Amino acid sequence: MVPFEWAQFPFVWRALGAMLIIAPLCAALGVHVVNFRLAFFSDAISHSTFAGVALGIFLGVNPLFTLIGFGILSGLAITMVKGRSELSSDTVISVILSASVALGITVLYAQKETRNLEAYLYGTVLAISDGELFLLLLLGILVFLLMGILFNRLVLISLNSQLAASRGMAVHALEYGFSLILAIVVTLSIRIIGLFLVTAMLVIPAATARNLAGGLAGLFWIALNCALLAGILGILGSFYLDTPAGATTILIGSLLFLFSWLKRRRD
Amino acid sequence: METQSLTVPGETAIEIVDLGVTIRKVEILQEVSLSIPAGQTTSIIGPNGAGKTTLLLALLGLVPYTGTIRYKNFEGRRPAIGYVPQRLEFERGLPCTVEDLMTIGLSQKALWLGKKSHIQARVRDGLKKVGASGLESRFIGKLSGGELQRVLLAMALEGNPQILLLDEPTAGIDAPGEQLFCDLLSDIQEQARLTVILISHDLSVVSHHAQHVICLNKTVCCSGGLNTLTEENLLKTYGLHMQLYPHSHGHPLIHSKSNP
Numbered sequence: 275m276v277p278f279e280w281a282q283f284p285f286v287w288r289a290l291g292a293m294l295i296i297a298p299l300c301a302a303l304g305v306h307v308v309n310f311r312l313a314f315f316s317d318a319i320s321h322s323t324f325a326g327v328a329l330g331i332f333l334g335v336n337p338l339f340t341l342i343g344f345g346i347l348s349g350l351a352i353t354m355v356k357g358r359s360e361l362s363s364d365t366v367i368s369v370i371l372s373a374s375v376a377l378g379i380t381v382l383y384a385q386k387e388t389r390n391l392e393a394y395l396y397g398t399v400l401a402i403s404d405g406e407l408f409l410l411l412l413l414g415i416l417v418f419l420l421m422g423i424l425f426n427r428l429v430l431i432s433l434n435s436q437l438a439a440s441r442g443m444a445v446h447a448l449e450y451g452f453s454l455i456l457a458i459v460v461t462l463s464i465r466i467i468g469l470f471l472v473t474a475m476l477v478i479p480a481a482t483a484r485n486l487a488g489g490l491a492g493l494f495w496i497a498l499n500c501a502l503l504a505g506i507l508g509i510l511g512s513f514y515l516d517t518p519a520g521a522t523t524i525l526i527g528s529l530l531f532l533f534s535w536l537k538r539r540r541d
Numbered sequence: 542m543e544t545q546s547l548t549v550p551g552e553t554a555i556e557i558v559d560l561g562v563t564i565r566k567v568e569i570l571q572e573v574s575l576s577i578p579a580g581q582t583t584s585i586i587g588p589n590g591a592g593k594t595t596l597l598l599a600l601l602g603l604v605p606y607t608g609t610i611r612y613k614n615f616e617g618r619r620p621a622i623g624y625v626p627q628r629l630e631f632e633r634g635l636p637c638t639v640e641d642l643m644t645i646g647l648s649q650k651a652l653w654l655g656k657k658s659h660i661q662a663r664v665r666d667g668l669k670k671v672g673a674s675g676l677e678s679r680f681i682g683k684l685s686g687g688e689l690q691r692v693l694l695a696m697a698l699e700g701n702p703q704i705l706l707l708d709e710p711t712a713g714i715d716a717p718g719e720q721l722f723c724d725l726l727s728d729i730q731e732q733a734r735l736t737v738i739l740i741s742h743d744l745s746v747v748s749h750h751a752q753h754v755i756c757l758n759k760t761v762c763c764s765g766g767l768n769t770l771t772e773e774n775l776l777k778t779y780g781l782h783m784q785l786y787p788h789s790h791g792h793p794l795i796h797s798k799s800n801p
Contacts, residue, residue, distance in 0.1 A: 309635070360565075425651035426644070433629045433642070437693075440601045440624040441646065441700070487636040489678075490645075494653035 280513045289399045289509050289519060291407050295414040296466050297475070297505035297523075299459050301497040302421045304476035306452065308484065309432035313477050315352060315453075318367045319460045320472040322348035322374035327394050328381035341394070342461045348374055349457030353450060397468030397520035399509065410462065417455055428452060429490060467520035475501070475520075478527040485534035500530050553613050554579035554620075554704065554736040555600070560608035562595050569595045570606075572760050577753070579614055582730060582737040584751035586744065588779050591758040593740045597624070597706045600738070615703060623702030625693045627709045633682035639692050640664050640677040646696045667695040672725060687718030691725065698729065704736045711746050719743070723750045744770070 280286040307316055326344025330337030352370050356363045382391070393401070431438040431445055439445045463472045483496035508523025515522070553576045560573040570592040577583050585593050598604045601624055612620050631637065643664040644656055668674050671691040681689060690710050697705060710726075711719040723746055730737050741747050747754060747770070754769050756762040756778035763774040 309631070422651045422654065423649070425653065426649055429637070429652075430645050433631055433637075434626045436598065436601070436603055437624060437626045437629075437696075439603050440622070484634050484636060489636055489638045489652075490641040491653040491655070493636050494651075 280510060283513075285400055285402075286509065286513055288402050288404065288407055290506065292399055292402050292410055292466055293505035293509050293519075293523070294502065295407075295410050296459075296463050297479075297501035298498050299414055299417055300463060300472075300475040301479040301501035302418060302494070303456055303459055304478075304480035304501075305483070305494055305497055306428050306432065307456065307476045308480040309429065310452075312456065313473055314364055314367050315349075316456060316460050316476055317473045318352060318371040319345050319349045319457050320464060320469045321371050323461055323464060323469055324378035324394070325374040325381070326378075327391070328378040328385075332381050332385055337394070338465070341464065342458070344374065345461035345464075346454065346457045349453050349460075350450070353453045357446075394464060395468055395470055396518045397464065397466050397471070399466040399519045400512070402465065406465070413458070413462065417459060420455065424448065424452070425494070467523065468518065471520050471524045474524045474527065478524065478531050479504070482527070482531045482534040485531075485538040500527065504530060552579045553577065554615075556609075556611045556613055558609045558611070560596075560599060560606055560610065562592070562599055562604055562606045564595075564604065568759070570599070570759060573608070573757075575755055575761050575764055577736060577738060579736050580734040581752040582727075582739060582750055583753040583755060584747040585738065585740045585755045585757055586742070586747055586778065587757040587762075591778075593757055594627075594708055596757065597708055597738070597740065600704075600706060620703040621700050623697030623700055623705045625690070625697045625705070625707040625710055627712060629681065629689070629693075631682065635680075635682060637681050638678050639668070639673075639681060639684070642681055642692065643667060643696055643699075647699060663699070667699055668692070670698060670729070671695045672721075685718065686714040687722055690714065690722055694722075694726070694729075702735065704738070705730070707737070707739045709740050709742060711741065711743055719746065726750065 307313060323341045323345045326341040327337045329344070330340035333340070348370055352363075352367055355366050355370070359366055427438065427443050427448060430441070431443065431448060435445045435449075460472050460476075463475060467475050479497040479501040480493070482500045483493045486496050487493040504523050504527035507526045509519050511517065511522045511526065512519035555577040557576070558574050560570060561568070562570040573596065585596065587593050595604060599606045600610060601622060612618075640656070640661070641652060644652060644660055647663060648657065648660050650657070664677065665674070668676060671694050673688060673691045673695060676684065676688060676692065679688075681692070684692065694707075694710070707726075711722060714722060726737065726739075727750060729735065739747075739751065748767055752766065753764070754767060755764040756769070756774055758778050758780075762778040763769050
């Protein structure tokens, strides 16, 4: 094993670049995902994109586009049904999740087409192109700016939406807006982390930070740094161990969580 | 207090005519007509599910309603309204300090970009006004019920409100904490001549701190001064036999007869 052997391969640099964008984004959103208890919701978005991939293959278009479309659609569908139904949100989410996964499996088997599927299930950050990286960078900057503008408001809404509304915040618009941003980031992260583990990328850094932070600012920065550390080590680890980068990242993130939990118990 | 009073006691602050609220086809309030006196504490009492919180939300403009709500004697403008919710929804593990909570209500600059010193000073002053100095760096999950209510009151007072709405502020607070909170509220209300609307289940709090009472059960069952709290009116509101008993501190207390 040569130290810095990875540095001569442009694909590793591109993968690191993608991770340096996605990891902080997921951490910044993840803080609110944990506050709003949206982990299952983001799981539903990522799993429902399975149907998007299947439909893309069926229609002969780039599955990346149908995947993003399906993720956003299911995110908005859940938010809408949740607001208008007497059922609890995990029931609504479960129905939409199961329906779209079943649709995906049915279409794929009818097509006898299961090649390329691994790329979406496990993520293929090491195969990312310059064009995709550029697109990711633009979107990353935009979402990060939005999260900066909305941070305080989203925290107050999560604490008491009526209190937030009484102070003139457009609570419904912000909730829909956050669901939309979350759906976009989740679908884009699938290429990097894989659809099985996207939610972990949102939740684990935020959960680790909850164990360590002494305030909301600390919560944000610790989550961000945990995600970056796990992401970078995950990519380099996958290069040397020949493992999927997404899963390796999440494993390292889980170890960080374990340490944070032990530290909290000791204090 | 910096709050300017635009109201004169004895006048009406809010007039509600024929208010109705229906949510998801369920009629929660109907034909509610009442007036809230300015510069006094009005208490809304009624059983669970009577629509008390919904009435507050209608005043805040947070639920759609029929009928009219008119704000009077505020120079034709909608007055600033402060709202103290019953509780916050968070897991105890949330690392949010009292200063964090107050700051997100005051400033739009993301907390993780740092706190401005003038905001920190406002937070300190705000907490001092409600006797909560020194709580700045405590996690909100580690506060007692009374401390959290005082912090929420400080948040509501930050907007220099002319009307203050409180949703069961003493629920889940022990007796000394309740006394402390009610005395604090009285002081603030008198200093700023605030119009206070207070939902309470605790009829001893009502009889001790309110000047005006509204009995609500889907519609107004009775309203008026404290002498409105008669056995007959309480029966009409709660559908239970309720009675005023002399309290050990000398304040009247109300109990249902079946469970004194």
